[in-house]
Amino acid sequence: MTNTGAPAPFDAVLFLSFGGPDGPDEVMPFLENVTRGRGVPRDRLEAVAEHYLHFGGVSPINRLNLDMIDSLRTALRTRGHDLPVYFGNRNWQPMIEDALARMYRDGHRRILVFPTSAWGGYSGCRQYHEDISRAVSALGRLEPASVDDPVLLRKLPQYWDAxxxxxxxxxxxxxxxxxxxxxxxxxxxxxxxxxxxxxxxxxxxxxxxxxxxxxxxxxxxxxxxxxxxxxxxxxxxxxxxxxxxxxxxxxxxxxxxxxxxxxxxxxxxxxxxxxxxxxxxxxxxxxxxxxxxxxxxxxxxxxxxxxxGTDSRFVELIVDLIETYADGDGDRTAMGCGDNGAICRPECCVPTARPRRTPVAPAAH
CATH class of the missing domain: 3.40.50.1400 (Rossmann fold)
Structure with a gap:
């Protein structure tokens, strides 16, 4: 979603990631969620599940994201920003839909979204825009009042070259x-x-x-x-x-x-x-x-x-991005996937058709 009105400050940050299981019982449900609608064979899911089970069924991404969020909260306070940071995921708990509903109940209406992907491409850029749109649509069902009191989310731009x-x-x-x-x-x-x-x-x-x-x-x-x-x-x-x-x-x-x-x-x-x-x-x-x-x-x-992600300069980079756009303004002239807030151009980050008979297997996170 793009801010087309007069600039106004943002009042919260959503740290948006991919998600991953936190125990053996969550591995297969997580993989099924990731691959829903893609027709990935059960035996392929079981093969990928073994990678998780090798580490006790726990993806390291969750702990590392929570550590980064704690550091980000501290860094924001140190720089004088009173912006709460919430955590949401594309494929596992806490789901972005639930995170946005919580933010809405907490009174937040203008939200900056930091994605844990630095890159262009469908899954690294456009799909995060789709995650945001899906969560906003779900909010209308979870919080009916949001229809008359809408939220605005702005995805922060790519940062691979920072x-x-x-x-x-x-x-x-x-x-x-x-x-x-x-x-x-x-x-x-x-x-x-x-x-x-x-x-x-x-x-x-x-x-x-x-x-x-x-x-x-x-x-x-x-x-x-x-x-x-x-x-x-x-x-x-x-x-x-x-x-x-x-x-x-x-x-x-x-x-x-x-x-x-x-x-x-x-x-x-x-x-x-x-x-x-x-x-x-x-x-x-x-x-x-x-x-x-x-x-x-x-x-x-x-x-x-x-x-x-283990380097303190990376957290400071996130704060720099937030500071650039927290006042509601920011660079709107950048083209393509580097564009702040706008969905990618029609020719950028387009999803490709997946083969039906020999489907692409899931990526693990």
């Missing part, structure tokens, strides 16, 4: 480098992000030089982090792909790339998950388990750099 993100990432790479044993050559720096079908990348919007907006943003962020960390060369790879093998996804996969590096005689690797702001299940399963185990078998000294 200086704090780049600085925190570069420092994470430096800490990872220090954790490796001394070597005769510089370790290979490898950036990862969540893979998507190449069609979905193209649908995220056109990028200069070809390709899609999402992959271009990831590459640009990786380039900035590498340069700040003092690296002139790096590799960009992908992780967590799912779905039928005949559907092309962004490549190469992190594990395939580790095998290629071993064949080249590379013995030390730093992996930085630039595409994730916190340790989703994909990070701790795909990188800290599968990739780390493979690296050990290949004789590679392997270290995974921290995600930026």
């Amino acid at each position: 200086a704090a993100m780049i600085e925190a990432g570069a420092d994470a790479v430096a800490r990872a480098r220090a954790a490796l044993p001394p070597g005769q050559v510089e370790p290979r720096l490898v950036f990862t992000a969540h893979s998507v079908p190449t069609a979905a990348d193209r649908a995220s919007g056109p990028a200069a030089g070809g390709g899609g907006l999402y992959s271009a943003q990831v590459h640009a962020a990786a380039t900035s982090v590498a340069r700040r960390a003092g690296y002139t060369e790096f590799d960009q790879v992908w992780q967590s792909r799912s779905g039928p093998p005949q559907v092309p996804w962004l490549e190469p996969d992190i594990c395939d790339h580790l095998e290629a590096l071993a064949a080249q005689g590379i013995t030390q690797v730093i992996v930085y998950p630039v595409g994730f702001i916190s340790d989703h299940l994909e990070v701790i399963w795909d990188l800290d388990n599968e990739a780390a185990e493979l690296a050990g078998k290949l004789g590679i000294d392997y270290v995974r750099a921290d995600t930026v």
